[in-house]
Amino acid sequence: MSGWLLNIPIQATCSPEDAQMYAQWTKEGDWDLLPSERAWSDRQSLLEERGYILRQRYRTGWRPSWLGHNRDPFSCEDSIISRHDHVIDATRRKDNLLVSIKVVKDASNEVKIARLVSSPQVVRNPANHCVSVLDILPDPVFPDKALMVMPYLRPFNDPPFNAIGEAVEFVKQTLEGLHFMHSIRVAHRDCAAANIMMDGRPLYPQGHHPVEINRTPDFLHEAPHLSRLDHPVKYYFIDFGISSVFGERDPPYVLGTKGRDKDPPELSDHTPYNPFMLDIYILGHVYQEEFIDKYSGLEFLEPLVTAMMHIQPERRPTAEDAILMLHNIISSVDTTLLRWRLRSRSESAPERVVYDTVAVAREGMYHLRRLVR
Known part of the structure; x- marks a missing residue:
């Protein structure tokens, strides 16, 4: 929690x-x-x-x-x-x-x-x-x-996400970042989970150890952390080791099968493919594995993820179109839902009761603080 x-x-x-x-x-x-x-x-x-x-x-x-x-x-x-x-x-x-x-x-x-x-x-x-x-x-x-x-950055999912709105914010920022990269003609080609990190300083005002990241800088204690929901962080793409940059008139096609994600269907050492559409698939796969597969309550993101992971690259949305899809999805979601906790698909019924009770109490304290300000 x-x-x-x-x-x-x-x-x-x-x-x-x-x-x-x-x-x-x-x-x-x-x-x-x-x-x-x-x-x-x-x-x-x-x-x-x-x-x-x-x-x-x-x-x-x-x-x-x-x-x-x-x-x-x-x-x-x-x-x-x-x-x-x-x-x-x-x-x-x-x-x-x-x-x-x-x-x-x-x-x-x-x-x-x-x-x-x-x-x-x-x-x-x-x-x-x-x-x-x-x-x-x-x-x-x-x-x-x-x-x-x-x-210095830390893994984007440590500490774990707690609220639906935190997951949505991650999707929003990473799509925004991908659109920016593509707008300057850079294809990352390896934007898998391990190559997305965050500036965790808002969550760790007392700092943390750079290697044992859940300990204090002196390594003697657990490092206390705050909530993303109330202390937003910024996410970053790292590692441009296999990235490509194209001129305005360069055809956007590459060869190669390097990269952490081996699932994209177009990867080939022989048939050229569009690396911008590859980025779309890889990032959609991150959303699938890190959020939809792990948590309940994010089903509203499935149409976006399905589109991004279409088996035919030319039928996937561009990063700009994916952002528009996300905005349309968010506009149809009740904003109070965004503060509700993410429910792990693996949690038991007793755990759900306890965590829901804590979440309700936390939300009550949030609204009380807003009233007294």
Whole structure:
């Protein structure tokens, strides 16, 4: 449910015997930097010179914080290993902004498109839902690579959606973002769920850890979060690794079967297909799997999703037409329904009673707050 989570601490201390055991494990290399992490440690000096500070684990001369103390390393922030070889989090010194830094091929199509969607003339457009590039640095480890700095984002579905209106807002923003991309002749070609993220700062005013994203920045407690319904977030498309950009007179056709979603029927290494219509299918598939298949109460979105996933690409709506379809659908929906909770299709009858009771109470408090303002 939405609202603040319980502030559950991790057990930070351990017995002297356990501390001795952990010290021995550390000596034997159990918490040594992985090879991919050592590459980031080698980049640390350059990044710091450019104003980006890595976590303590990756700084020169790092010594595990639990050594010499009765601390459980599993409760120590500097024991946390990055989960991706080619992406790491950092803090921008000048404003403490949390950022992500990605290793990319220098002068690649990904860099070209990332620069395009981050250019001054489009970056301020509210319809632009492409992650922006803040900086591109030379990679001191691999000369043919570059380090692309972007705002830190978290998965769009963590924390889970709670209200019908939250799901509708996600659909609205992502269609708006897709229409914007297509209007500047960029086809994403891989806009699957893993490549859609959100700026979660409105939900986490106290912040959260960049790797263990449901813990506080110090890793010691559960990170409390707020509701999307009352604290709206913005969603972003990321990863333009297989994206395509077309000139005004270029025929919009491509070949290839790369991408996370293997279901689109037109994917082919031999027969050209329209990547803009591919984006429509992939995004419709996101709505199908992430919302309609998981929750009850979103059946009103099914005509839109069915149209977007039509087996014949030419019969799918454009992104602009899909937005119009969504607006027509929303206009026929009672606005009070949008604040009602999403019901998981897997929840039991007793769970439904409890969650519905909480939802009614929450809605009552919402209307009471509006009355007293």
